[in-house]
Amino acid sequence: SAVISQKPSRDICQRGTSLTIQCQVDSQVTMMFWYRQQPGQSLTLIATANQGSEATYESGFVIDKFPISRPNLTFSTLTVSNMSPEDSSIYLCSVEDLGSGSESDYEQYFGPGTRLTVT
Amino acid sequence: QKEVEQNSGPLSVPEGAIASLNCTYSDRGSQSFFWYRQYSGKSPELIMSIYSNGDKEDGRFTAQLNKASQYVSLLIRDSQPSDSATYLCAVDQTGANNLFFGTGTRLTVIP
Numbered sequence: 001s002a003v004i005s006q007k008p009s010r011d012i013c014q015r016g017t018s019l020t021i022q023c024q025v026d027s028q029v030t031m032m033f034w035y036r037q038q039p040g041q042s043l044t045l046i047a048t049a050n051q052g053s054e055a056t057y058e059s060g061f062v063i064d065k066f067p068i069s070r071p072n073l074t075f076s077t078l079t080v081s082n083m084s085p086e087d088s089s090i091y092l093c094s095v096e097d098l099g100s101g102s103e104s105d106y107e108q109y110f111g112p113g114t115r116l117t118v119t
Numbered sequence: 120q121k122e123v124e125q126n127s128g129p130l131s132v133p134e135g136a137i138a139s140l141n142c143t144y145s146d147r148g149s150q151s152f153f154w155y156r157q158y159s160g161k162s163p164e165l166i167m168s169i170y171s172n173g174d175k176e177d178g179r180f181t182a183q184l185n186k187a188s189q190y191v192s193l194l195i196r197d198s199q200p201s202d203s204a205t206y207l208c209a210v211d212q213t214g215a216n217n218l219f220f221g222t223g224t225r226l227t228v229i230p
Contacts, residue, residue: 001165031216042207043163043220058217092162096216105151105170106216108209110162 002027002097004111012117013083020079021114023093028073031096033108034066038089046091049076083118090115123210125221133229138195140224142208145189151211152184152191153218158204167193198228 003026013019023032034046047055047068055068069077080087094108122145132138140154151170155163169175169182169191181194191210195202208221 033217042222043209043218045217045219048215048217090162105168107153107165107168108216108218109165110155113162 001107001109002029002095004093004095004109006093006111006114008114009112010115010117012119015084015118017083018079018081019083019116020077021091021093021116023076023078023111025074025095027097029095029097030073031106032070032076033094033096034068034076034078035092035094035110036089037092037113043092046078080116083116085118088116088118123208123219123221125206125208125224127222127224129225129227131227131229132198134198134200136198136228138198138202138226138228140193140195140206140208140226142191142193142210142221143189144191144208144210144212144219146210146212147186147189148214149186149189149210149212150214151216152182153209153211154180154182154191154193155207155209155220156202156204157207157223163207195226198226200228200230202226203228 007022032049035043046061047057049055049070067079090113092113094110096106154167157163167182169184175182179196183192205223207223209218
């Protein structure tokens with residue numbers, strides 16, 4: 001499966017500021033995804049990012065708050081804008097890759113995550 | 120409303136026992152189902168995928184899918200303390216690889 005890295009691994013930010021999270025993959029992938037995992041909660045999909053097109057946002061997430069870039073097939077960024085303490089969360093990128101089994105469809109693999117704390 | 124439900128646990132089993140984790144989903148048209156393992160402070164790790172009704176085995180792990188009952192489960196045989204983690208059920212309910220996750224079941228394997 002693809003090897004995924006994220007930067008930064010963690011950050012502490014002041015409210016009202018913005019943070020850009022980078023996601024790098026070691027191979028070309030068509031679809032990349034951004035998730036949020038709030039403390040003690042499960043994962044929630046923020047948006048899907050395809051190269052060459054606008055990101056598709058899930059209900060409850062808007063581009064002004066979470067702008068996403070996808071300049072090529074190995075890289076994406078997620079910006080958390082005008083942060084508040086409620087944005088404190090782990091942000092994860094994932095990529096779609098073809099599974100290895102005989103009946104496999106595309107599977108998602110996650111990066112290590114970015115732990116964001118907003119004070 | 121698209122939902123994926125899991126028993127949050129915690130589920131405790133003795134070392135060597137079978138751990139059984141369950142998940143139900145609301146969208147009858149769902150086609151792809153996944154189990155992820157997440158250790159504390161780490162990101163989710165894919166351990167099983169299943170697409171057809173029945174059982175799928177991979178080492179000590181068996182995934183079971185019943186689309187008629189909208190039910191997917193994960194069995195872990197010969198449970199080890201290293202299996203202690205939160206197990207997340209994920210369902211692709213749109214066919215676009217947009218995964219909906221359950222809240223996870225925390226498993227503790229007692230030595």
